Amino acid sequence: xxxxxxxxxxxxxxxxxxxxxxxxxxxxxxxxxxxxxxxxxxxxxxxxxxxxxxxxxxxxxxxxxxxxxxxxxxxxxxxxxxxxxxxxxxxxxxxxxxxxxxxxxxxxxxxxxxxxxxxxxxxxxxxxxxxxxxxxxxxxxxxxxxxxxxxxxxxxxxxxxxxxxxxxxxxxxxxxxxxxxxxxxxxxxxxxxxxxxxxxxxxxxxxxxxxxxxxxxxxxxxxxxxxxxxxxxxxxxxxxxxxxxxxxxxxxxxxxxxxxxxxxxxxxxxxxxxxxxxxxxxxxxxxxxxxxxxxxxxxxxxxxxxxxxxxxxxxxxxxxxxxxxxxxxxxxxxxxxxxxxxxxxxxxxxxxxxxxxxxxxxxxxxxxxxxxxxxxxxxxxxxxxxxxxxxxxxxxxxxxxxxxxxxxxxxxxxxxxxxxxxxxx
Amino acid sequence: xxxxxxxxxxxxxxxxxxxxxxxxxxxxxxxxxxxxxxxxxxxxxxxxxxxxxxxxxxxxxxxxxxxxxxxxxxxxxxxxxxxxxxxxxxxxxxxxxxxxxxxxxxxxxxxxxxxxxxxxxxxxxxxxxxxxxxxxxxxxxxxxxxxxxxxxxxxxxxxxxxxxxxxxxxxxxxxxxxxxxxxxxxxxxxxxxxxxxxxxxxxxxxxxxxxxxxxxxxxxxxxxxxxxxxxxxxxxxxxxxxxxxxxxxxxxxxxxxxxxxxxxxxxxxxxxxxxxxxxxxxxxxxxxxxxxxxxxxxxxxxxxxxxxxxxxxxxxxxxxxxxxxxxxx
Amino acid sequence: xxxxxxxxxxxxxxxxxxxxxxxxxxxxxxxxxxxxxxxxxxxxxxxxxxxxxxxxxxxxxxxxxxxxxxxxxxxxxxxxxxxxxxxxxxxxxxxxxxxxxxxxxxxxxxxxxxxxxxx
Ligand code: SF4
Ligand code: SF4
Numbered sequence: 001x002x003x004x005x006x007x008x009x010x011x012x013x014x015x016x017x018x019x020x021x022x023x024x025x026x027x028x029x030x031x032x033x034x035x036x037x038x039x040x041x042x043x044x045x046x047x048x049x050x051x052x053x054x055x056x057x058x059x060x061x062x063x064x065x066x067x068x069x070x071x072x073x074x075x076x077x078x079x080x081x082x083x084x085x086x087x088x089x090x091x092x093x094x095x096x097x098x099x100x101x102x103x104x105x106x107x108x109x110x111x112x113x114x115x116x117x118x119x120x121x122x123x124x125x126x127x128x129x130x131x132x133x134x135x136x137x138x139x140x141x142x143x144x145x146x147x148x149x150x151x152x153x154x155x156x157x158x159x160x161x162x163x164x165x166x167x168x169x170x171x172x173x174x175x176x177x178x179x180x181x182x183x184x185x186x187x188x189x190x191x192x193x194x195x196x197x198x199x200x201x202x203x204x205x206x207x208x209x210x211x212x213x214x215x216x217x218x219x220x221x222x223x224x225x226x227x228x229x230x231x232x233x234x235x236x237x238x239x240x241x242x243x244x245x246x247x248x249x250x251x252x253x254x255x256x257x258x259x260x261x262x263x264x265x266x267x268x269x270x271x272x273x274x275x276x277x278x279x280x281x282x283x284x285x286x287x288x289x290x291x292x293x294x295x296x297x298x299x300x301x302x303x304x305x306x307x308x309x310x311x312x313x314x315x316x317x318x319x320x321x322x323x324x325x326x327x328x329x330x331x332x333x334x335x336x337x338x339x340x341x342x343x344x345x346x347x348x349x350x351x352x353x354x355x356x357x358x359x360x361x362x363x364x365x366x367x368x369x370x371x372x373x374x375x376x377x378x379x380x381x382x383x384x385x386x387x388x389x390x391x392x393x394x395x396x397x398x399x400x401x402x403x404x405x406x407x408x409x410x411x412x413x414x415x416x417x418x419x420x421x422x423x424x425x
Numbered sequence: 426x427x428x429x430x431x432x433x434x435x436x437x438x439x440x441x442x443x444x445x446x447x448x449x450x451x452x453x454x455x456x457x458x459x460x461x462x463x464x465x466x467x468x469x470x471x472x473x474x475x476x477x478x479x480x481x482x483x484x485x486x487x488x489x490x491x492x493x494x495x496x497x498x499x500x501x502x503x504x505x506x507x508x509x510x511x512x513x514x515x516x517x518x519x520x521x522x523x524x525x526x527x528x529x530x531x532x533x534x535x536x537x538x539x540x541x542x543x544x545x546x547x548x549x550x551x552x553x554x555x556x557x558x559x560x561x562x563x564x565x566x567x568x569x570x571x572x573x574x575x576x577x578x579x580x581x582x583x584x585x586x587x588x589x590x591x592x593x594x595x596x597x598x599x600x601x602x603x604x605x606x607x608x609x610x611x612x613x614x615x616x617x618x619x620x621x622x623x624x625x626x627x628x629x630x631x632x633x634x635x636x637x638x639x640x641x642x643x644x645x646x647x648x649x650x651x652x653x654x655x656x657x658x659x660x661x662x663x664x665x666x667x668x669x670x671x672x673x674x675x676x677x678x679x680x681x682x683x684x685x686x687x688x689x690x691x692x693x694x695x696x697x698x699x700x701x702x703x704x705x706x707x708x709x710x711x712x713x714x715x716x717x718x719x720x721x722x723x724x725x726x727x728x729x730x731x732x733x734x735x736x737x738x739x740x741x742x743x744x745x746x747x748x749x750x751x752x753x754x
Numbered sequence: 755x756x757x758x759x760x761x762x763x764x765x766x767x768x769x770x771x772x773x774x775x776x777x778x779x780x781x782x783x784x785x786x787x788x789x790x791x792x793x794x795x796x797x798x799x800x801x802x803x804x805x806x807x808x809x810x811x812x813x814x815x816x817x818x819x820x821x822x823x824x825x826x827x828x829x830x831x832x833x834x835x836x837x838x839x840x841x842x843x844x845x846x847x848x849x850x851x852x853x854x855x856x857x858x859x860x861x862x863x864x865x866x867x868x869x870x871x872x873x
Binding site: 008010011032122123124125126130133193195196199350352353 | 466467468469557558561628629631632713714715716717718719720721722
């Protein structure tokens with residue numbers, strides 16, 4: 001009794017109960033099976049990159065923190081690390097440890113959130129409620145340490161703003177004991193629950209070569225056997241001082257992603273325990289100067305800063321022109337890197353799998369909204385722009401509007417020839 | 426009994442107990458208990474007692490839109506058919522004694538048919554509401570119907586085979602007389618429970634209405650009064666299904682059925698509540714501990730696992746029957 | 755194939771647990787010491803230097819001085835994003851992050867706060 005007419009198109013989104021953020025998937029279905037998928041992004045362009053240009057570096061931290069309500073620390077860390085590199089500041093060890101601590105607490109909070117969402121998407125609401133209840137352990141810790149559940153605002157240029165007291169370290173260790181117990185429970189039950197297996201095993205498979213070709217990042221890449229992790233590849237903060245494993249799995253399906261993420265929570269607990277036990281004494285900031293004095297020293301230069309956000313590699317590009325406001329900030333969020341794998345792995349799945357396949361990369365859709373990106377998985381659909389077309393479009397746009405001032409083309413040469421564009425096989 | 430019934434008693438059965446008024450109240454109460462237990466299993470607070478009634482009244486007061494693309498007549502009539510079906514079904518299910526309000530030889534078949542009506546009404550309502558999501562939802566409703574009906578019928582026929590009658594009341598009387606059959610029929614009870622869960626479209630079989638996939642599927646276009654009716658149908662169906670299961674597999678009013686007079690009547694009603702609530706609690710716990718399956722997995726489970734088990738169950742019942750009658754030693 | 759329902763023991767155990775949430779607004783949590791609520795301002799120490807305005811990414815603070823040496827410090831809690839940078843940037847500790855978090859109001863002036871003083 002399945003609909004035999006092939007080529008029925010189902011729109012999923014931009015408003016759809018399974019997507020809490022605006023994105024659109026046009027699924028071509030044959031009965032219950034998806035034969036083609038297209039996605040449209042950027043329904044919610046927020047112009048945050050542009051807004052940052054009118055603010056000083058100090059203010060930009062708090063604006064960029066608000067790109068995401070989950071990995072806020074990731075954005076501030078990536079940005080401040082970049083600015084510190086521009087300023088040639090040496091962040092003191094205690095501050096680096098605190099950044100690591102917050103970063104890992106945030107990773108736990110993000111992964112627990114994902115576990116709950118994944119549970120909800122496959123109709124396992126009890127798992128959802130449990131995961132979110134247990135997530136409160138880290139939320140409370142974060143609030144206690146930083147003063148806010150989500151926007152910790154603990155990073156500043158050259159260090160951190162709040163110290164860690166001995167009582168904090170004790171509460172953290174206690175919290176980690178409670179949490180470790182819960183994680184054991186999830187590790188034991190979730191991947192072994194038969195109905196979860198039925199829904200996740202061999203669903204949304206991204207084989208290793210596809211993951212490499214599409215440059216999948218974070219847990220998606222690691223679940224496909226690509227051991228990418230900025231914390232190991234280019235250690236920042238205190239990651240070269242603490243022991244942890246990069247969790248990988250070679251199955252590449254949703255079950256693997258679940259296992260990897262739960263495993264990463266366990267690793268995060270390990271890191272947090274090390275930090276709480278052996279955080280070094282010392283200053284919190286690289287320089288005692290008031291922030292405005294620091295900003296006056298930013299040289300004319302540019303920098304690329306990488307950070308392993310809970311969803312994968314996050315890149316901030318900052319160009320400074322010698323004033324106290326940045327000349328350009330560009331952000332490549334991890335979700336953007338993972339979309340192509342979603343479109344690809346949707347094909348051949350069942351309609352019923354759409355929500356969980358989409359949720360499987362832990363997408364942060366509004367963070368991704370920058371410019372129109374449309375992909376059918378073949379490097380761009382009919383409305384896609386390549387770089388030259390985009391440039392042409394821009395020139396035409398300004399030709400039509402004589403009253404709008406053209407941006408200066410001075411920096412052009414460097415951005416184009418700068419060796420940050422990887423080769424694509 | 427049914428023929429010499431006078432009109433007044435008939436109306437009383439129909440409108441008050443175990444008919445309309447009773448089912449309405451008990452249906453909403455069952456929904457409350459179901460939601461509350463589900464919430465407690467998840468460490469949530471859960472709704473207050475009046476919540477189901479408040480939801481119902483609120484929906485009644487809301488606009489009940491008919492989409493432009495819908496076939497209005499079928500779309501409007503669908504909610505009533507399902508509701509009428511489940512209300513009628515209850516009259517053939519025994520409540521306080523082994524005798525149902527109305528009973529005749531073969532009424533089990535009628536009850537099973539009437540219990541399928543809500544699925545069909547959902548199908549017609551959804552299909553003719555002219556929405557892509559509801560079409561997919563209705564396709565799934567029907568696919569699922571074919572999945573669970575056969576195991577459900579087989580499971581329900583197991584006690585019928587044991588009792589040698591197709592009358593619900595007759596089966597209750599038989600199981601009451603031979604209480605050990607409750608244990609013999611346990612596998613059939615389990616199958617019937619799962620099938621009932623699928624019939625009610627609850628997790629793990631809430632595939633046709635899957636909120637995160639189809640935005641409630643067939644019901645997507647329904648609003649206001651008509652949606653209220655559909656939801657009431659679900660509540661009443663839950664109660665009637667639970668009553669049917671407790672009658673067929675748990676011995677109905679036993680052990681209270683043996684008590685004479687008005688004490689027996691009260692005891693029978695108490696036993697009825699205990700047994701139906703047990704069935705509902707089992708369904709709720711099941712809903713809380715598993716993930717939703719996909720439609721083809723659901724059909725697979727019912728055909729590959731439950732149908733064979735149901736057949737074995739019937740064979741078992743036959744063997745036990747032959748043994749107790751001394752045919753085989 | 756294993757039997758579904760791995761979390762049945764956990765679910766039944768949960769039945770005996772207390773609520774995981776407090777029933778706001780009847781009960782309220784106590785906020786941690788470092789909690790950042792609405793900004794609290796003390797005109798005494800303020801020099802009118804304007805550093806808070808300069809470092810407020812949300813433009814929630816405006817500091818104006820007129821020719822007679824009157825300083826007007828105004829704050830709009832509806833714009834504030836509670837980052838605490840103003841507190842950190844103020845050289846005289848005139849600004850402290852308070853504990854107030856129930857800030858909803860239905861008229862706009864209720865969000866605004868303004869002090870005028872002589873410097
Ligand atoms: S807390 Fe932040 S947003 Fe609020 S007034 Fe101070 S600097 Fe501005
Ligand atoms: S509050 Fe502090 S930073 Fe703001 S004007 Fe007064 S002294 Fe300057």
